[in-house]
Amino acid sequence: MDKVTVTYIKHSGFLVETKESYLLFDYWEGKLPELQYDKELYVFSSHAHHDHYTKDIFKLENKCKKVVYVLSSDIKRASSFWKKAENVLFMKPHEEKVIDACTVSTLKSTDEGVAFLVKTEGKTIYHAGDLHWWDWPGEPEEDNKMMERQYKEELESLKKESIDYAFVVLDPRQEESETLGIDYFIKNVGARFIFPMHCWEQYDIIERYKRNNDRKFLTGQIMDITGQEQQFILE
Numbered sequence: 001m002d003k004v005t006v007t008y009i010k011h012s013g014f015l016v017e018t019k020e021s022y023l024l025f026d027y028w029e030g031k032l033p034e035l036q037y038d039k040e041l042y043v044f045s046s047h048a049h050h051d052h053y054t055k056d057i058f059k060l061e062n063k064c065k066k067v068v069y070v071l072s073s074d075i076k077r078a079s080s081f082w083k084k085a086e087n088v089l090f091m092k093p094h095e096e097k098v099i100d101a102c103t104v105s106t107l108k109s110t111d112e113g114v115a116f117l118v119k120t121e122g123k124t125i126y127h128a129g130d131l132h133w134w135d136w137p138g139e140p141e142e143d144n145k146m147m148e149r150q151y152k153e154e155l156e157s158l159k160k161e162s163i164d165y166a167f168v169v170l171d172p173r174q175e176e177s178e179t180l181g182i183d184y185f186i187k188n189v190g191a192r193f194i195f196p197m198h199c200w201e202q203y204d205i206i207e208r209y210k211r212n213n214d215r216k217f218l219t220g221q222i223m224d225i226t227g228q229e230q231q232f233i234l235e
Helices: 055-060 073-078 141-158 172-177 180-188 204-213
Strands: 004-010 013-017 021-025 040-045 066-072 088-091 096-099 102-108 114-120 123-127 165-169 193-197 231-234
Touching: 004 193, 021 114, 040 055, 040 114, 055 066, 066 073, 066 096, 073 088, 088 096, 102 141, 141 180, 165 180, 180 193, 180 204, 193 204
Parallel strands: 021 040, 040 066, 066 088, 123 165, 165 193
Antiparallel strands: 004 013, 004 231, 013 021, 096 102, 102 114, 114 123
16 A cells, blocks of 8 residues: 655644645645655645635745645635636535546535545545634633534534545644544544644644543544654555
């Protein structure tokens, strides 16, 4: 089986390298590894928030033999830098597009934009963007209940999927509610390898979550991210 390399860039930014291509998710800041020019590069941006999208992604235009940008439709309104790029596709929630060897489906975020489900080279990759159970301390109970309902409704479509690599929100700002979203994902969807993200570089939350849950949930391995540029070589 071909190896896949996952590089943690920063925050929710990850680079997935397969045999034939690179898939870059929600890059906005941090150091990218050197890219092999003979591979294709697919750049995914889930929404226009500054911690998920930057105009600098368009500087990657000539880094590989082919570069394709797959952007949430809200970026089309929020930015004009994409107009200079050669291959740009915009996706709304609940769409599916076949892009070369990739089949890309979107879910509707509970914040802004979309989440991505990408199938390529026999692998299935899920990147949540800001699709998450945003239960905030001090917010009205009805608002938090609405967020719970919307999150669970969106994840229904993932229950039939066999996901290899999942990038899922674990945000320490939510205090006692910080694990609700990732707990629900692991229990109801699952993936072979689960990467907590959106942790604002508070990596101790990942170590703590992994320690408390690795033996409890049997649907996949929780990856222990400890710093930027960390690489994971997986099957």
